[in-house]
Amino acid sequence: MRNYLNAAAATLLLVLFSSGCELLDLVDIEFNSDEQSANVVIEPNTAGTYVEQEEIVTTDIKGQIQDNGGSFDQLSKITISDITVSLVSGATNLDAFKSFEITIKADGLESKKIAWMDDVPAGVTSVEPNHTPDNLKDYIGKDTYVVTFIGELREDTTEDITLKISAHYSIKL
Numbered sequence: 001m002r003n004y005l006n007a008a009a010a011t012l013l014l015v016l017f018s019s020g021c022e023l024l025d026l027v028d029i030e031f032n033s034d035e036q037s038a039n040v041v042i043e044p045n046t047a048g049t050y051v052e053q054e055e056i057v058t059t060d061i062k063g064q065i066q067d068n069g070g071s072f073d074q075l076s077k078i079t080i081s082d083i084t085v086s087l088v089s090g091a092t093n094l095d096a097f098k099s100f101e102i103t104i105k106a107d108g109l110e111s112k113k114i115a116w117m118d119d120v121p122a123g124v125t126s127v128e129p130n131h132t133p134d135n136l137k138d139y140i141g142k143d144t145y146v147v148t149f150i151g152e153l154r155e156d157t158t159e160d161i162t163l164k165i166s167a168h169y170s171i172k173l
Contacts, residue, residue: 014085029173032081033061036140037166039088041148051130054148055165061140065171068149071103078137083115083167085149086126090161100151102129102165106142114147120154140169 038055045051062072081100086095103118114136115139139145147165 018022021146029070029074031064031171033078033169033171034141035166035168037067037164038147039060039162039164040147042149042151042157042163044159045153047153047155049153050150051153052150054146054147056144056146058144059140059142061169061171065173068171068173070173072141075137075173077135077140078115078140078159079130079133079135080169081170082128083131083165084126084128085117085164086164086166087117088162088164090093090159091157093123094120094127095122096153096155096157096161098152098154100129103150104136104139104145104147105148106139106145107139111148112136121137125142136169 036059037055038057040053040055042051042053061078061086065072065075085094085100097120097121099116099118101113103111104114105111112134113132114134115129115131117127120127149163149165
């Protein structure tokens with residue numbers, strides 16, 4: 001019986017490899033990326049004003065894919081698994097912001113809204129906004145991309161406010 005199972009397994013492998021199919025093509029690989037982050041500095045302004053600041057993010061998604069046993073050619077999907085906006089400096093909390101959205105753009109691609117919060121809660125220093133379930137592989141798969149924070153001020157600000165936008169991505173090969 002054991003010889004029969006060994007022969008069946010050997011036959012299956014022979015068929016797979018002779019048909020040009022690689023074993024990695026038969027296995028779904030999915031993992032979360034390392035943190036990708038950007039700090040944006042919002043200059044002082046008045047309540048009701050929309051403020052906008054962008055920052056370039058350099059990524060090594062290709063290296064992370066290789067580290068997890070795949071190749072960039074196998075990449076099928078990159079989605080946001082979590083995203084956080086945190087206060088770094090310039091205020092005691094996020095009360096200055098009524099709402100915000102975060103967009104992404106990359107070379108040759110249109111700007112796309114990836115996260116938003118319609119009503120920032122009072123007294124918090126960090127929030128996890130709603131985010132898109134869309135496949136972002138065309139954006140995050142580039143060596144660099146740009147994130148833009150667009151926020152509506154709830155109150156006047158008198159000094160620069162630095163925010164950290166950090167995200168992890170689910171990567172599927």
